[in-house]
Amino acid sequence: MVAPAVPEINEEILAESIDARTDSLASLRELGPPDLVHLLKQPVRNAGKQFGVYHHVTGVDASSSASLAAYINTLTYKEFGHSATTKTVEGTYCCYNAFSRVDMRVHAPFPGSVESYAVNDRGERLKATEELWLETYLCSVLRAYSYADDGTGETIRKIIGVRRFNPVTNTETEHRFLSAAEQLFFRGWTLGSDSVVQVPNIVSNHLTTGLLKYFQTTGRYASGINLFEKLRTQNTEVASLLAKVLFMGNEEVEGVQVLHSALKESAMDYVMLDTQAEFLLKKAESALTPESKEERLRMALGCADRSTIAAPSEFGTWARLAQVYVAMEDWENALTILNSCPMFTYQDKDAPVMPEPKDVILPTLPEARLDEIDSEPESRYSEQVDPSLLNLRAAAYRGTFKQAYSILTEMTAKIGWDQLLKIRSNVFVMEDEYRVEKQQESGLHPYSVKRTASTDGLRGTPDPTAPNGNDDAASEVSEEDKEKEAQAPEGEPIAPTLTPNGDIEGLERPPSAIDPDEAKKDKENGDEEHFTRLNNKRLCERWLDSLFMVLYEDLRVYTIWRTQMAQYRAQSMQYKKSAEEWEILGSLADRLQHTDEAVEAYRACLSIRFSPKALSGILKVFESNRNTRETVAATIRLVTWQYRWYSEFSPDLLHTIRMLIEDEGAVKVRSIIQATNLPQNVLDLTHHYAALCATFRSSGTEG
Template sequence: MAHNDCLQDVPDIFENEIGESLLARTEGLGMIREIGPPDLCHIVKIHTPSRSEPDIGSYHHVLGVDTSTSASLAAYINSLQYSLSETLGWFGSSSNWKIASGTYCTYNAFSNVDLRVQVKIPGGVDAYIVTPAGERREVTEELWKECHVSSLLRAILYADPTTYSVTGLRRMTPVASPREETKFVEAIVDQFWNGWALGSNAETQVASTARNFLVDGLMRYFSGEGRYADCAAEILAPLAYAPLGGQQSSSRMSAEFKGIDPEVAALLAEAYMEGDEEVQAVRVMHQALKVKSSCYPLLATQAEFLRRKKNPEAALTVARMAVKYAPSEFQAWAKLTEIYLEGGDFQRAMLTLNSCPMYTFVDHDYPRVPTPRRINFPVKSDVLSDYDLGEQGTGSMPPNSRASLDMDGPGLIEEMALNENSTILRLSAPTLRCTFARVYKFLTEIVSTIGWDELLLLRSQVFVMEEEYRNSAIPSAAVDDEDQAEDDDEHVPLSALRERHTAELSRPGDVDTAAEASNAVDVDAHVVDEDPLKGPEAEPTEESTAEPAAEPETPAVASTPASEEVGKGKKKNKKNKGKKSKDNLKAETTPSTEPQAATAAANEGEASAASIVAIGEQMDVISLSDTDHGEAKEMESQQQSDVDNVPPPVEQLSAPQTAVFEAAPSEPNPAPEHLPISGGDEESLVTKPEDGSDIIRKRLCERWLDNLIMILFDDLRMYTSWRSRMHNLRITGQPVTYRYTQAEWEALGDLALRLRRPSEAREAYEYALAIRFSARAWQRLLEMHSGTYTSMQQEEQRRHEGVPELMPLTSNDTLMQALDAVVWLSVYHDRWYNNMAYPNPVCEQLIKLINIHGLSKVRNSMVSMNLKPAVFNMVKKYFEVAEKFNVRGSKW
């Protein structure tokens, strides 16, 4: 175009038709599931010298603008007038394009409406709301307050560019001064009791007063600066000690006032614990437990406090109570698993993971916009002339950069071609989200502690393997699977598996094999049940061992990739799951077996067949009683050479056998110490120690957990291949940097972090930076230098040999390396219109450095780097945040 119609320092997305982005936003209001997409700023530009030029519509997305009044939004649109490109003339510079009008859209997550402010230049301001049905209504004062809080929460929860990225997004600081923070606190307190209407994160099933997006944003804001004491004193304490939290009407306050709200008290106690005020935390928990002892957030907080105080037995008791009172909440099960892992009880940790309620991941809300005509990303300053961010024409590398200027490496186009066929970039673990990512993290902790071989052995000890599952099948077993119609892909009746297995054995030419299988069933039918909790039963008659009537054949379940199976978690929890009774199971048995059951009960002392009922869905419910604390011993088998729970070494990892739907190596019939137990509403195999002290009940492994184990196997296999190749290259003296592309080095660094090997992750990130700039690699290195992975690094040095000693966090070299990362990330964020000072992942890590070294030392170290004034001003805003809000270390 002949005239420059772009903004100078703001991204510009141009429309094909004026207003199409507003229309697309209106159509997408009914599909918003969380706190909404970023704000949308739409402007219309006109060409002032010549009206023959058509008007232009463009827009960009914004986070952090003050949306409390229409005046603040009108001021933001008016400020864009000064960002238009100017054209040099004889008597100065002028702009041929002007902004004629603008519309600012912000989503109200409480009322599920879109508030819009239309500004005409020159002219007036018109504010209105748009419903999901497209209706236009008036704006009330309450809607303005709700919009202000919704906008603040989006700016805080979407502050990390690595987790939330939108094309043409501009980030601004939502709370820039203590005065604005006071306004922020007042708005949060005013809407606190309505926070449940916003919903909750993907790890919480039911939003409540203490589990919702408003609480998440509040804790994220204060935790990033380490100001837990301010959060407790200014917000949580007044809310917790208000009459019933202040949410009830005045007529009910006097009758129901109990002194403290239990759910808010859980948040208050957590804030006190993080702020090193444990006496206050204990006092608050004591008062709240007297009000409501069944509040699971309060019990989870108490369990965490006891765990930190090295009292695992008491923590375990409280965590079990939390699971008892909130069995459908993942957080309660996760806390119980964490305590089991810390206590070294890996068997019950695996059983607890198998019983966790898994929720389908709901992603953040992203804007729905039409295909743009063109996009403009202007460079804001000349800083990029000294910092190469991987873009063409941005200049050379500074002397303090780690990026290599070696031209022997592959070009960008060649790297992209290599990445398309890379197996490293196709690992499934990085795609895990929500509860599946948490469970996978627990599995990696188990592997880092006991190893892969022991994990497979542990898996075979606590879960029913394929051959055990088949050997426990008896033809007369009844099947009661009322949920089969809903979960055909996850549960297959026992009789159907038995019939399918018998049909495979009785194919033409396999008559002898089928006869052996039938003989094996006859042998199993006469094994005496040695359960000490049961008396001897009568010997079965011919009618009881007869084959039942033919059942409808159940189609085989086809195996699917692990990454697809993990995504099939169900958010609902069935009330009747695992609640089948004996009477319901007996009603479905054949009529001929009922009189024989009565005869068997009357004849004591005679041996009978072990009557095995169908394996129900209750097998994923673990016992929470204090008596079930026995340690399971290693399973003994007559043929150990073909059993799948003895894998080869790590260098030759073998994939674990699928628990139900894939064939496992053959195993003999269960030995007496592995007898099936019948009774109740479930069937399982038990392992009996030789002394008979305790029984470990086996259960079916959930398919999603089996898939996570397979994903872990893929990660370990790739990790082993990578480390072997690195070892060989170093022995032979060959170069290492370009053996992988930059994207592969980043993926290998993430892989090492997932497997809890931070030293090797750091090495991979440094190789990625040796090829080209990488914001992800710099961010991970900054987190390592600021102490985020300190505990993981200590565990790695304690468990593995040959790990290099890391520099202490208090050393000057660690500080300088961290500041180097801060500078590069600050330049990168400024390039992509991220002007948010706080909450910002870079600012949060810099505040950790200030907590360790003090503000004076960190600032003087930054001055000693001799940065350009423009670059120093980018970092200076982080120091100003530490001074304004008085974070720990800002006074020295």
């Protein structure tokens, strides 16, 4: 496999990239940024003039100074940007150790001896010990998975000029990785955790996330079971990780037994309870009878409810409970529990903060040349995009807000917008009814017990501080809309009418819930203590109230699009949008869980130009429908696009290939790849992924 090309970012001032990295060490909070590789070069004919170039990289073996020096040495033979007119004088490799919060550095002059040292957040040099190298190696593997692209290209576009390699390519490197993970496992919580976890612990942190991602990607479940079996003897909590890997490997009975046994020792371990709830929820989805589904959901509810008691400040436990209620079609409780979710500010991955470069050179190797992909960058920047599509706030949601929004859109997809508004007005105090009740009510009824949204959502008991009422108008459908629905052909979308203020008739704007701060202030002032009509309602958290308005904007744009599409088709006219607009519309339909419409938009985008995001969106549908040939064709193009932008490794694409091989067999998959009407150099890139599966002896590669 030929290594990806080497991007070169030219510095304005010599070594300013290294200085900038040193300055940023004190602000790093997660696993750290990708590794930095800096090269000092000089023209062949002018030894007195030197300049610096750099790029970033993940997945390089960082187990010793020798392995990093070896990487630097490979770059001396790849003189892309300045061809043969320059030579490399020295190189510096910087790799962050998130355990000890130091930057490990290797300085390799040509010729000369290699020097290695560590730099702390004060810029001081420290000795590079074996323990520091062990920590650094493990962090480098975790970063390779954390900073890998999922196929959509969004991660690749975040940081310019990053080469991505697979850190674990065979069983020997796997052994080294898992050995390091075992030695440092109980310090993993110090690395931090995903943004949806409030407090990292020994089973919820970046190390365990990376381990589970590795086992899911490669299918090396036996290795995972072996690792967690050993660690479980030291701490019972590890049973949740062991069960997760057993479930991955379809060892469901043993996984349930592991959880059952561990919960006898630690009955209030919220991760184990949540793992049980997640498993039961999935089993309910595949239940063959309504009775079986109901029984599994009832058990899932018990586990999820108990996990919120065990960890009331964690988002994941409340979100799981809300998902169970959605599956049970208990919409009021689902909305109540969603309102109780603790929301956290999204903490993005550590990213390099570099000075403005003098020049950027992004070469392309012949092995990654494909006409439909090569034309993509130029056409992207010339496209016009409707401002209303650029202003959809839901597209920017990350972390807890993204997950909460997904639960809300699932409810909307199942019961419709009007019904959701009606349930909302039944559950929460709306601003209009609060004002009316406040004017009408003069009696006072003191309550001294303080309540919280979390405990109320958990117990399902009324909040005496929350006024109550009903807003039936929120779910009313106009007579005109009913008439349109009756006249519309079956399966044909109703064409809502645009009103002067830009709203859609038939799609009601959500009324505002009362601001909790205002209601609490009224209570403190003695203006409101007890409104008889409102005493069983809750105050809607401001973030959830905002989510309803964001959902309305998504639905509004979606409805306009589908209406216009129907009108154009009725008149046999072509509905025209730019590729960027089609990509945004596809993402919008995806968010709203309208799969067919998302695929339609993504296909329209791809008919104009290549888009990894659009193709990834369609790939998910191909995979779920077990459309082998279409899945292979899409994967080949995504692998090539990734390689074009210096990434030879995507865990998600490797997982796709592995599952294809598991379902169809390696011989058939290789034959389908080879039979595709694309250049051989492009096919070889995907063959490389298939070869990895054979190296790991994945299911389906035998024979």
